[in-house]
Amino acid sequence: MHAVLSDPIAMRYWSTPPHTDIEQTRQWVQAMVDADPAVCDDFIVELDGEVIGKAGCWRLPEIGFILRSDHWRRGFAFEALRAAIAHIFAHHAIEAITADADPRNNGSLGVLRKLGFTETHRAPRTWLVGGEWCDSVYLRLARSAADRF
Ligand SMILES: CC(C)(COP(=O)(O)OP(=O)(O)OC[C@H]1O[C@@H](n2cnc3c(N)ncnc32)[C@H](O)[C@@H]1OP(=O)(O)O)[C@@H](O)C(=O)NCCC(=O)NCCS
Numbered sequence: 036m037h038a039v040l041s042d043p044i045a046m047r048y049w050s051t052p053p054h055t056d057i058e059q060t061r062q063w064v065q066a067m068v069d070a071d072p073a074v075c076d077d078f079i080v081e082l083d084g085e086v087i088g089k090a091g092c093w094r095l096p097e098i099g100f101i102l103r104s105d106h107w108r109r110g111f112a113f114e115a116l117r118a119a120i121a122h123i124f125a126h127h128a129i130e131a132i133t134a135d136a137d138p139r140n141n142g143s144l145g146v147l148r149k150l151g152f153t154e155t156h157r158a159p160r161t162w163l164v165g166g167e168w169c170d171s172v173y174l175r176l177a178r179s180a181a182d183r184f
Contacts, residue, residue: 036060036079039088044104048137052165067093076123080115082106090115096129100146112146120150124178132181134174135161144172152176 037060039045046053054060067077070093077091080102088102090112098120102112120132134152136143152174161171 036064036086036089039086039101039103042103045088045101048140048143048169049101050162050164076119076126078115078119078122080111082111087111088115091119092123092132095123095127096131097133097135098123099134100143107142112142113149116146116150120176120181124181129178131175131177134176135171136174137162137169138172144174147174147176150176151180 037054037057040049040054040060040063043053054063067075067089070077074095075093076095077089077093077099079086080088080090087106088100088111090100091098093099098116100112100116102115123129123132132152134143134147136147138144138157153176155173155175157170157172159170160168162169
């Protein structure tokens with residue numbers, strides 16, 4: 036995961052700057068392992084036995100995802116998220132999964148829309164990351180919409 040979370044391209048619109056120390060990633064992974072499964076349903080994404088990212092809900096019902104940038108545009112995020120979403124709706128009594136993306140984050144917004152998420156609203160200056168204020172687009176996928184795939 037350190038190769039993913041230290042990738043400056045993949046981390047451009049993440050909620051923290053890229054990891055610079057493997058200890059940061061160790062703590063990130065440990066928090067995922069230790070998380071209460073009632074509020075967290077998150078997955079590491081592997082390709083041929085190699086970790087290439089993560090997809091799932093660190094805190095239900097909000098989805099989050101990231102892939103190392105040398106694996107982008109090959110359908111892997113869509114494949115991983117479709118499986119994660121089906122699993123999350125099957126195991127948690129939630130009516131919708133939500134997402135919060137930077138309006139400049141075309142990859143994130145693209146995969147969310149392809150999965151059927153629709154925009155609910157926007158807000159300015161929601162995140163201060165590495166000294167830069169970022170805005171948010173909020174999206175939602177209802178259980179009934181997810182049932183279609
Ligand atoms: C978002 C992300 C996971 C997408 O991963 P990916 O494996 O490249 O996505 P996919 O190949 O599955 O693409 C699925 C669809 O998303 C859309 N899409 C993906 N990247 C896109 C881009 N850069 N611009 C516009 N649309 C894009 C396309 O509609 C694509 O379908 P298509 O290939 O049939 O046209 C990846 O760009 C990433 O890791 N970004 C950085 C992390 C991040 O910002 N996470 C989100 C925080 S909310």
